[in-house]
Structure formats: structure tokens, C-alpha cells
Amino acid sequence: MHDFPAGRFAVWATAWLTGRTSYDEALDALLGDTAHRVSGLPGAEEAVPLGWALTTLRTLGERRFRLVLPVAGDVRGLPRAPGLTELALDAGQAAVGERLALVPEPVGTEVVQWTAFDLDGVPPPPPAVEGSLRAASGALDLAVGDAARTLVDLDLARWHPEVPTLLAGLAQPAHVPGMPPGTDPVALSLLSRAQRLARVLDLALTDAPGAAVTTGQAAARDDALRPLSDAVRAAVTAAFNAIPR
Template sequence: MSAPTGEATLAPRRSSRFVTWVRAWRAGLVPYDDVADAIAGGEEHLVADAPGTWTDVPLNEALPTLSRLSPDEIRLVLPAPGDPRGLPGPGDFAGAALLAGEAVVAGGLGLIPQVRTHTSGSGVTFETVLWRVYPLPSDAPNATLTLPGAAEAEAELATALAETTAALTRLDVAQWRPELAGALAALRRPDGATDLPPGYDPRARRLFARAAVLDRVLALAGEAAPGGAVNGYEAQQRDAALRPLTHACRQALVAACNAPLRP
């Protein structure tokens, strides 16, 4: 069971945790017993439609499905409307991934996290995460050929960040989302909560730390302001300022999480 909804959260994307920890496990760099807990991060995670199962199962019971894959067969995709890079061609998985904005490609399977909100008998609202598994077509194209490497993604992110930070400051986003103040400051000093598991080189770690914090800032900045503190014109300015940085941030996360692993 996760924390009650309605609280401001700056948790990294669930798909990035899934990809990095499963890849490290398949590379023999972390023990299997640690993977499910690291992915869940204190939440309750279930898996639906995993091969060989007839009902939803706990994450740790579904992970053996991926035990024959190499790390390079497991990758993060963060598609967006107009930018489906990383998706293995059209189909049910691609459509669901575009709606979710994040997904995992693992060999012949695709996995997408779905957050479900529940209310207990005492009125407490909480969330669980359901990973839905999709079979991928055997003739799917190699979408990794169109994705940038870590060096290219790092340069693109640095340029976009410099340009957008000034715009966000002018728009004074922290005034209408006070919780952004600390998150914006964290861009220059990422904390250990965004760290990667063993196997990633310093460039990938640096890129992920910056992009993961920024991704959480962008998620908050893109939300409607509480109490209608932003009018329509201001919202358009905000969206225009955030668009190139959002693209660069997605590509940076993908490049960092899918980077080659080292013993």
C-alpha cells in the first residue's frame, strides 16, 4: 500500500526503477531478492497477464518471467504524442504506452504501470500499482536505433535546461506551486534517492540524477495551479517554456537507464 493520494510526490518514474534494477539483476550485479522491493519503493506492486499466470500476482512472483533476458533486451521507453521513439511499432502496447507516457520493453513483452486508487472502509485513500503485460509482435523493428546515447542526451539536456530555467524563473512557477522551490534547488544538487543500481558508469549516473530530479519538477510544473493561480495565457507561456525541456528530459532518462552496464 502506498502513501495516501493528494500528497505532493517527487518519486522517480516507476518504469525507470523497473528497467534499471531488472537490468542490473540480469547482469548479475544485484541479487534477485532485492529487485522487487527496489522497484516497488514502498508501494504495493502487482502484475497482470504475465505469462503462465491466471490472475494478478505480486511483482516478485512475475519477475522470473524475465530471467532468460540479457540486460540489453530490457529498456525504458518514454513516448509522447508526436514522439513514439522507442516503441516497437503500432499495436495495443504502443497505444497504451503513449497514454501512460512510460513503459518497459523486455524481450518479447511490454509492461506498463497503471496506478489504481482505492478507498478503505475508514475513508483512507491509497494507491496500488498494476503492471500490465503485453505480448509484442515477433517482427517488431529495432527501435533502439533511433535513440540517442548518453553523451548526446547529456548535451541536449544541458542546453534545454539553461534556456528553460530562465523562462521558469520569469514565470515564477514557485509562486503558484510552492513545493517547486525545493525541487528547483535540487537540480543543482541531486540527492541519493535518484541513484542507479550497480553497473552504471559515472556519466549515466550523472545524467540520470539530473534528469530524474528535473522530470519530477516538470511533472509538478505542468499541473494546473491550485486555486486557479494561473490564467490561460500564463498556462500557454508555461507550456511553451517547458516543451523543449520535457523532450530533452525524457531522452536523457531513456539514455541513462538503457546505458551499457559494467561489472
């Protein structure tokens, strides 16, 4: 739950489309050391480099992309293009514009395969409910407080010694590399905290080595941590979708 290539695509594509960064800067930020290929792009019969997709966005008249993090039972923000919902649920993420939606799928550690969905003729989804950055931050704080007892009961510090460090880091200044210039400092802080808590959740929702966890105990744990998981998902979405003033 910590790597969001669809979020990076959404934020950098939007920054380029709105003139806040150059094409080369956006492409360098998106590629890094990884190869990216896009299939399903309108007008392309084969998979093409990600840079081709960026160029196509402007040709199609795109203005903004949003990150959508769908989960079972909540696919708000996803257009009903054939095959999109299923693939986005498998990936846990999608970058959605007005004319295209793109879903990333890591292939090993060095390749990301993107699938593009043409939204021409597809009814737009209802507008996603996007709270303010400060509202998302407050909800995240409340969820952390409510989950604290569960985290202690799970004795995560004993099974996963990195948990106290991750939690202590919530108060540290935000450092989120690879975001476009002009990104709201509140968005950076929110994303930094959410990513740390996503790591805590990954540990908390994994049975500790040697621990005898019954099905009932695991279900109770998952139920207790679900509000925190929902708040993390909302915080990540709000941070990536924030538009600088």
C-alpha cells in the same frame, strides 16, 4: 513525471538478468512497500506477483529491458503489439524487452498493476536513438539555459516557492536511492537533475493559484518549455537505460 516504475523495472531486471544483482535484491528494490501484480504474463491465466514475472524473464531468454517514455507523436521504441501503444501512452512509460513489454498503472498509493504484452511474433521496433549520458547531460544543460527566461517570466518563485530550491539543487551531489550496484555515477547525476527539473516543469505547466492565464498565454508557455520537457525525457531515458561498463 517523477515516478518511473517502468524505469526501475528495466534497470533492476537488466541487472538481474546480467548477473549484477541477485533475484532477492532485485525483487526487494522493485517491491518496496507497494504490492505489484502482473496480468497478461504468458502461461498465467490470472494476475501473478511481480516475482513470478522476474522468474519468467529468464525462462523466456530475456537479456535486457529498456525504459520507453512515449508521448503523442513520438512512440519510438514501442513494439506494435495490440493495445500496447495506447496503454503506454496513457501511463507515459513502458519497460520493453525482446519477448515481453510491461506497462505499470498505479492503483492508489499502495498497488501497482502491470500489464504484460507478449511480443512473440511482433516485429521489433526500429532501434531507439539513445545518445550517450554526457550528450544527454549537455542537452539538458542547454535546455535549462534556454528555459530560464521563461521561468522568470512566469514568476514561478512567487507562485511556487519551492522552485528556487529545486533549481539550486541541480548543482548538488547526486543521491538517487534504489538504483542497482554498479550504476554509472554519470547516470545517477543525470537522473537526479532530470527528476528535479521534472518537478519544476510540473509546477511551471500548472496555472499558478489565482493567476488569470489565457489560452494563448498557456500555449506560449507550453511551447517555450517543450524543449526542456523533451530534454528531461531524453535524460531520464538515457539514465535508466545506461549499461555499466
